Amino acid sequence: MVVQIDAEPSQEEIDRIFQALADATRRDILVRVIEREQSVSALAGAYRMSLPAVQKHVAVLERAGLVGKTRHGREQRVHAEPERLARARGVLDAFEALWRHRIDSMDALLAEGPTKEPKE
Amino acid sequence: MVVQIDAEPSQEEIDRIFQALADATRRDILVRVIEREQSVSALAGAYRMSLPAVQKHVAVLERAGLVGKTRHGREQRVHAEPERLARARGVLDAFEALWRHRIDSMDALLAEGPTKEPKE
DNA sequence: GATTTGTACAACCATTTGGTTGCACGTTAG
DNA sequence: CTAACGTGCAACCAAATGGTTGTACAAATC
Structure with a gap:
């Protein structure tokens, strides 16, 4: 078992997380x-697509680190890894912080009085 | 100007939002x-790719509703639409709520006493 | 041991994505 | 008016996505 050490999420890692979330079937699997932790074929029974298609979706979620698999006898149960969801939230939080910061800057400028617009 | 009325985000809408966020260039544009609101060509100057490529990235962000464009003379300035980011956050919050709910359920089961643990 | 079950993987196909170049058009500047 | 600039769009191309079918193999069941 590989313990997740990397504290700094690389851009490709964030790419994979959002990419994995950009599909309704994968969000539903998540x-x-x-x-409840469950096997791949149990998951496949819930959708009208073939089992390999569901396998691929699970693989995408797994490459993004959003789920993991544990072998139980001949089954392989898929379970969530919610820490990666926190990564995605961190990115969105950063955007919101930027937005609030911009609002604050605009407030400060308006408080000083509109002297001259930089106009590019 | 089209006022956003739809309170219920459709699955395709969420798809587009996460899809738009799944690219480092687009996150940087955002x-x-x-x-600061700025024109498409000003944005294009910041990257090593061609201007049409940046135009396409902006179009993806625009289809996701994450940015909007306003015409100022011959320029078309791109500005953020942070309300859509809140949609993405809402989805992640729902996942986290589910996760907390599952934790609570497990706590409740453990509080009753481990009658028959499924062996994990 | 033979059969079924759960999973993995390869090959294939249609569509989308992310990039390019080139052209057209409206707006501003000289 | 003419030239330059900002933008949009179409055509094209390589690579990735999302689906299929078929094959193979390990584990559980009979």
């Missing part, structure tokens, strides 16, 4: 495995 | 236009 919901199901958050609620 | 940062820049949050900090």
Whole structure:
């Protein structure tokens, strides 16, 4: 088992996380495995697509680190790794912080009085 | 100007939002236009790719509703639409809520006493 | 041991993505 | 008016996505 050490999420890592979340089927799989750890074929039974298609979706979630697999006999149960979701939230939080900062700057400028617009 | 009415984000809408966020260039464009509204060619000057490539990235962000464009003379300035970021956050919050709910359920089960643990 | 079950993987296909170049058009500047 | 600038769009191309079917293999069951 590989322990996650990297504290700094690389851009490719964030790419993979958002990419994995950009599909309704994968988001649904994530919901199901958050609620209860379950096997790939159990997951596949819930959708109208073929089992290999579901396998691929799980693989995408796994490459993003959003889920992990644990072998139980011949089954391989998929479980959620919610720490990676926190990474995605961190990115969105950074955007929101930037936004608030811009609002504050605009407030400060307006408080000083509009002297001259930089106008590029 | 089209006022955003839809309170219920469709799956395709969420797809587009996360898809738009799944690229480092687009996240960087988003940062820049949050900090300051600016034209497409000004954005293009910041990257080593061609201007049409940047135009396409902006178009992806625009289809996701994360940015908007306002015409100022012959320039078309790109500005952020941070309300859509809140949509993405809402999805992540829902995942986290599910996760907390599962933790609570497990706590409740453990509080009752481990009657028959499924062996993990 | 033979059969079924859960999983993995390869090959294939259609569509989308992310990039390029080139052209057209409206707006501003000289 | 003419030239330059900012933008949009179409055509094209390589690579990735999202799906399929088929094959192979290990574990559980009979």
